[in-house]
Amino acid sequence: MVADASATPLPAERLRAMAAEQGIxxxxxxxxxxxxxxxxxxxxxxxxxxxxxxxx
Structure with a gap:
């Protein structure tokens, strides 16, 4: 999920952390x-x- 429940994109830090968690x-x-x-x-x-x- 790259956005919150209101369809607002997640903050850049969170997106980078999510990528790191997945090994991307x-x-x-x-x-x-x-x-x-x-x-x-x-x-x-x-x-x-x-x-x-x-x-x-």
Whole structure:
């Protein structure tokens, strides 16, 4: 989840901590995938907010 219950994006520190907890390196490009590109689009938007290049 990259947003709270009101659809407000989580703070950058929390997004970075969540990535670290999952072992996702943010020092290079990140690829996001889901079946219909809806959920991954939200992830890409959140990563963009913290300055991480991401693509579908």
């Amino acid at each position: 390196a943010l020092d290079g490009p990140v690829a996001a995938y889901c079946g219909g590109a809806v959920a991954s689009t939200l992830l890409i938007a959140a990563l963009d907010e913290i300055g991480v290049e991401a693509a579908l």
